[in-house]
Amino acid sequence: MGENSGFSCPEQQRVGCGLGGIYTALSIGGVLPVLHSGPGCIHAMNSVLSLSNGGQNPVPFMELSVPCSNLSEEDVVFGAGGKIRSVLEHALRYYKAEIFLIITGCSAEIIGEDMQEVADEFSTPEKTVLPVALPGFKGNNVWGHGQILSALIDGFVEPYGERGTVKGRVNVLGVVPFYDPMWAGTLERLECLLKQIGLEPNILYGRDKGIQELKRIPTAEFNLVLAPWTDLDAAKKLKRKFGTPYVHFPYMPVGPTAEAELIRVLTETAALDVQKTESIIKDRTDRYFYYFDRNLNWLFDMHNQRSLPREFFANTSASAALSITKYLVWDLGLSPRKIFIPEDVPKKHQPGVRDLFLQTAKGYLKEEDIVFTDDGGLFEQYLKDVDQTVRKSAVFGSIWDDITAKKANMPFVPVGTPYGDNLICDKNYFGTDGALCLMADLYNDAEKKGLLSAVI
Amino acid sequence: MPIDLNQEEPQIRELRTRSVTGYDGTLKDITQQGCCGCLKNKKRCFTTGSYCTHLPAITSVLGLPDTLVVDHAPIGCCGVEMTFSGGYSMNEPFAPGEYRDNVRMFTSKLTESDTVFGGEEKLKEVVRGAFHRHHPKEIYIATSCTSSIIGEDVGAAAAEMTEELGIPVTVLGAAGMRSNLWSVGFEAHFHSVGKTRFRAPEKKTDTIVYAGFASVASEAVEPIFKKLGLDMAFLTAGSTKEDYEKACTARVSFGQCDVDASYILTYLEQEYGVKYFHLHQPNGGIGFERFMRDLGGYLGREKEAEEIIREEREKYREKIEELKPLLKGKTALVALGAGYAFEMVRMLKELGMEAVHAVSFHYDPLIDATEDRTARSPVADAEELGIDYPVTVNNAQEMENYLIVKKYKPDIVVTRAHGAGSWSAFTGVPCLDPGLGINIIGYRGLYLFADALASSFRNTAVFDALKARYVSPFTDEFEALPPHSFYAKAGEEGVPHKPYKKSGEEVLSWERIADSPARSSRE
Numbered sequence: 014m015g016e017n018s019g020f021s022c023p024e025q026q027r028v029g030c031g032l033g034g035i036y037t038a039l040s041i042g043g044v045l046p047v048l049h050s051g052p053g054c055i056h057a058m059n060s061v062l063s064l065s066n067g068g069q070n071p072v073p074f075m076e077l078s079v080p081c082s083n084l085s086e087e088d089v090v091f092g093a094g095g096k097i098r099s100v101l102e103h104a105l106r107y108y109k110a111e112i113f114l115i116i117t118g119c120s121a122e123i124i125g126e127d128m129q130e131v132a133d134e135f136s137t138p139e140k141t142v143l144p145v146a147l148p149g150f151k152g153n154n155v156w157g158h159g160q161i162l163s164a165l166i167d168g169f170v171e172p173y174g175e176r177g178t179v180k181g182r183v184n185v186l187g188v189v190p191f192y193d194p195m196w197a198g199t200l201e202r203l204e205c206l207l208k209q210i211g212l213e214p215n216i217l218y219g220r221d222k223g224i225q226e227l228k229r230i231p232t233a234e235f236n237l238v239l240a241p242w243t244d245l246d247a248a249k250k251l252k253r254k255f256g257t258p259y260v261h262f263p264y265m266p267v268g269p270t271a272e273a274e275l276i277r278v279l280t281e282t283a284a285l286d287v288q289k290t291e292s293i294i295k296d297r298t299d300r301y302f303y304y305f306d307r308n309l310n311w312l313f314d315m316h317n318q319r320s321l322p323r324e325f326f327a328n329t330s331a332s333a334a335l336s337i338t339k340y341l342v343w344d345l346g347l348s349p350r351k352i353f354i355p356e357d358v359p360k361k362h363q364p365g366v367r368d369l370f371l372q373t374a375k376g377y378l379k380e381e382d383i384v385f386t387d388d389g390g391l392f393e394q395y396l397k398d399v400d401q402t403v404r405k406s407a408v409f410g411s412i413w414d415d416i417t418a419k420k421a422n423m424p425f426v427p428v429g430t431p432y433g434d435n436l437i438c439d440k441n442y443f444g445t446d447g448a449l450c451l452m453a454d455l456y457n458d459a460e461k462k463g464l465l466s467a468v469i
Numbered sequence: 470m471p472i473d474l475n476q477e478e479p480q481i482r483e484l485r486t487r488s489v490t491g492y493d494g495t496l497k498d499i500t501q502q503g504c505c506g507c508l509k510n511k512k513r514c515f516t517t518g519s520y521c522t523h524l525p526a527i528t529s530v531l532g533l534p535d536t537l538v539v540d541h542a543p544i545g546c547c548g549v550e551m552t553f554s555g556g557y558s559m560n561e562p563f564a565p566g567e568y569r570d571n572v573r574m575f576t577s578k579l580t581e582s583d584t585v586f587g588g589e590e591k592l593k594e595v596v597r598g599a600f601h602r603h604h605p606k607e608i609y610i611a612t613s614c615t616s617s618i619i620g621e622d623v624g625a626a627a628a629e630m631t632e633e634l635g636i637p638v639t640v641l642g643a644a645g646m647r648s649n650l651w652s653v654g655f656e657a658h659f660h661s662v663g664k665t666r667f668r669a670p671e672k673k674t675d676t677i678v679y680a681g682f683a684s685v686a687s688e689a690v691e692p693i694f695k696k697l698g699l700d701m702a703f704l705t706a707g708s709t710k711e712d713y714e715k716a717c718t719a720r721v722s723f724g725q726c727d728v729d730a731s732y733i734l735t736y737l738e739q740e741y742g743v744k745y746f747h748l749h750q751p752n753g754g755i756g757f758e759r760f761m762r763d764l765g766g767y768l769g770r771e772k773e774a775e776e777i778i779r780e781e782r783e784k785y786r787e788k789i790e791e792l793k794p795l796l797k798g799k800t801a802l803v804a805l806g807a808g809y810a811f812e813m814v815r816m817l818k819e820l821g822m823e824a825v826h827a828v829s830f831h832y833d834p835l836i837d838a839t840e841d842r843t844a845r846s847p848v849a850d851a852e853e854l855g856i857d858y859p860v861t862v863n864n865a866q867e868m869e870n871y872l873i874v875k876k877y878k879p880d881i882v883v884t885r886a887h888g889a890g891s892w893s894a895f896t897g898v899p900c901l902d903p904g905l906g907i908n909i910i911g912y913r914g915l916y917l918f919a920d921a922l923a924s925s926f927r928n929t930a931v932f933d934a935l936k937a938r939y940v941s942p943f944t945d946e947f948e949a950l951p952p953h954s955f956y957a958k959a960g961e962e963g964v965p966h967k968p969y970k971k972s973g974e975e976v977l978s979w980e981r982i983a984d985s986p987a988r989s990s991r992e
């Protein structure tokens with residue numbers, strides 16, 4: 014059996030395959046993936062990462078305008094180098110883009126033709142063509158995201174990037190566009206905050222972000238990684254290539270405690286004006302508590318504390334789980350019971366991620382409570398044996414857990430992919446403002462399910 | 470050729486029904502070429518991403534009660550299922566207040582080393598694990614591009630698991646690269662489920678089978694068939710074993726469209742003598758009248774059929790007439806699957822609108838049920854009604870559709886689920902999902918469609934706003950192209966600008982591929 018022994022039983026898809034990395038490309042203006050894959054691969058990604066993930070599609074290049082060689086059986090037998098060349102050649106003429114990524118999926122990778130040769134053939138000084146191999150058999154979309162970033166850094170940022178260092182400029186890393194369903198709204202809010210404290214954030218994805226931001230990468234004073242493990246490799250690469258130091262703040266802040274911590278770390282790193290940043294912290298925290306205090310009757314009088322969810326489970330990406338754990342444990346007073354991370358965190362990062370959860374959970378979690386898995390359905394199975402008569406807990410996860418939670422009558426909040434077949438728009442849980450929204454979502458769902466009562 | 474469910478998966482449509490995905494011309498022309506057997510597929514030198522069999526095959530099976538699917542594929546492929554199940558099956562209505570279970574979708578998660586050393590052991594492990602986790606009554610193992618390229622013997626694994634677990638474990642043919650038509654996945658679903666569930670009936674019953682995606686709105690048609698003395702049986706993405714068994718006892722059948730239903734209904738006719746009505750689909754008023762007369766004639770219940778037609782026509786006449794002035798003179802462009810595109814054009818015409826162009830996501834010159842190439846519903850429309858209009862065939866090639874919409878400037882684009890709606894809205898052209906299945910049947914269906922169209926024209930503010938803001942992300946060169954610019958030039962058949970020389974020897978081109986023995990031996 015070899016590597017297959019002890020093989021788990023993966024169900025409930027919560028990741029795309031490597032090819033899902035194209036969403037990172039599609040989030041950067043002026044970058045166009047050109048697929049060398051089967052005709053349905055784009056749709057397999059679209060389903061998990063965009064359509065059923067808060068109804069968000071990339072703009073302007075919506076999925077079905079993405080060029081693709083639509084490989085067939087004949088191509089596997091006779092080769093498909095001609096086909097991808099033809100598609101790429103037209104794509105270069107038809108799409109307003111500057112970077113064209115030839116993305117190879119499983120079938121193209123099995124055929125195994127040399128795409129570097131194709132890329133070199135079609136690259137011009139105005140248009141960069143880069144090959145990126147993203148077959149699903151090599152990894153999931155988080156891995157794919159890393160491959161895209163790495164290809165862009167090596168193939169575009171290094172040769173065409175600006176040089177020199179701009180004081181206060183900071184590249185924001187750690188967010189995987191679309192895989193973090195709230196990526197767009199979150200990055201906008203983060204950008205505002207970083208500007209407010211006196212930094213010049215260089216954000217790569219979203220509205221109006223594109224080639225210029227890529228070119229600026231080498232000029233950052235430092236890189237900021239806002240995730241437990243994603244993009245750490247990219248930050249190390251940037252350090253190697255451009256000597257840019259990086260700050261690893263392990264979660265996108267949600268809630269007043271995390272937000273203040275981030276601002277203080279940045280203040281120290283970039284030697285910002287302490288008085289100014291402290292007053293920003295105070296103002297934002299005050300605002301949070303003004304709105305929080307306006308709920309005191311509802312929270313602690315009408316719906317007494319006994320019926321509010323006091324504990325929680327998470328079944329989602331390490332990033333989303335850690336962000337909400339920080340808020341729920343440090344600000345809202347809930348305790349984690351078990352954290353499932355069904356995203357295939359690479360082995361080398363697992364110890365670090367586990368430690369982060371242990372630290373963030375203030376001792377409420379034991380080592381075995383952090384479960385690394387590729388099986389999204391494990392949580393549902395686990396829950397069957399959990400006695401819930403006295404310890405009603407909330408669930409944070411994806412649409413799959415929505416049903417699990419409904420059946421178990423537990424409050425539920427979606428935080429990860431696939432977010433749901435609903436519209437996410439610019440929703441985010443970032444910082445103090447976002448935390449209020451998260452709190453409302455949590456307690457509203459408990460209320461809707463009839464869990465909050467003054468008389469129990 | 471008879472349909473053989475003992476095979477692992479259906480033969481692809483390119484071979485069975487001689488289907489094409491590249492054509493432009495008119496309805497008269499395509500139907501005539503189809504009839505004489507000379508319709509040729511046009512190949513493209515530029516293509517965009519589309520769909521594959523994985524989606525319809527898997528999503529159709531996932532909704533079946535007490536079943537589960539194991540995708541024998543790398544981790545990404547089974548993602549297709551989220552679109553239509555969103556984590557749970559929306560295929561059939563469910564009692565209010567009761568929550569469905571999550572659909573049960575597993576993957577064998579083929580890795581790079583599996584592509585070298587094989588993944589069958591791993592597959593069996595997942596099948597076992599899935600069985601012990603959920604105790605389903607049936608398991609389907611979906612094949613994928615990767616499992617078929619590396620030559621996995623999924624059939625052997627399924628047979629072994631059937632033996633070991635004591636429930637049917639069946640292969641579900643879902644390798645996307647087998648066909649250019651994703652609709653092959655619909656028949657793959659019926660093929661595998663039919664193989665598992667059909668039983669020779671002990672007796673015949675007065676039943677009419679309906680095959681389609683869902684039985685939504687069944688209450689609207691059941692009383693109609695009751696008047697002809699017929700009960701209904703549904704073969705849909707939510708059917709039980711009993712539904713399949715009941716279908717075998719039926720006398721007659723029809724489907725939501727001949728793309729989804731023809732394969733399985735042909736099989737029922739072939740094996741159990743269930744007469745399949747396909748020449749006239751019962752959609753809209755005209756379709757309904759023709760279909761009812763065919764059916765009434767066959768059953769010897771002509772009088773009842775005429776009575777039903779009269780009643781239905783009368784029931785919706787006023788409502789439809791009221792809406793017609795709002796639709797008069799409006800133009801529409803249709804972009805739908807082959808089973809619906811031509812049907813919706815006829816319904817638009819019935820409502821007094823003009824269909825300026827129809828894009829069909831493929832075209833079948835033949836239907837499974839018969840060798841007679843004239844027995845096709847688009848042919849019936851062209852000949853019986855004498856209608857004609859420009860037609861394009863492409864497998865959801867949105868860059869092509871973009872240019873077609875741009876050329877025809879319709880008042881509305883009637884489309885669904887394959888990208889044309891998003892792009893027409895983005896560029897400021899109103900679009901509408903016309904509905905499908907039972908909801909477009911008969912005068913009721915015509916009324917619902919008319920009402921939806923009228924509401925679309927009532928307030929177009931959202932499209933107007935998008936139009937005012939639209940900036941094309943494409944180059945001027947692209948924007949200036951005529952619609953059908955992506956066909957490989959005659960004699961070139963997709964030879965790229967710079968022919969690809971594989972290590973300096975032979976030139977690979979699409980032409981060679983097209984003429985390869987693999988293709989010609991099948992003709």
Ligand code: SF4
Pocket residue numbers: 030031032050051053054055057058118119120147148149150542543544545546547614615
């Ligand atoms: S796993 Fe491979 S074949 Fe499947 S969608 Fe991803 S790239 Fe395509």
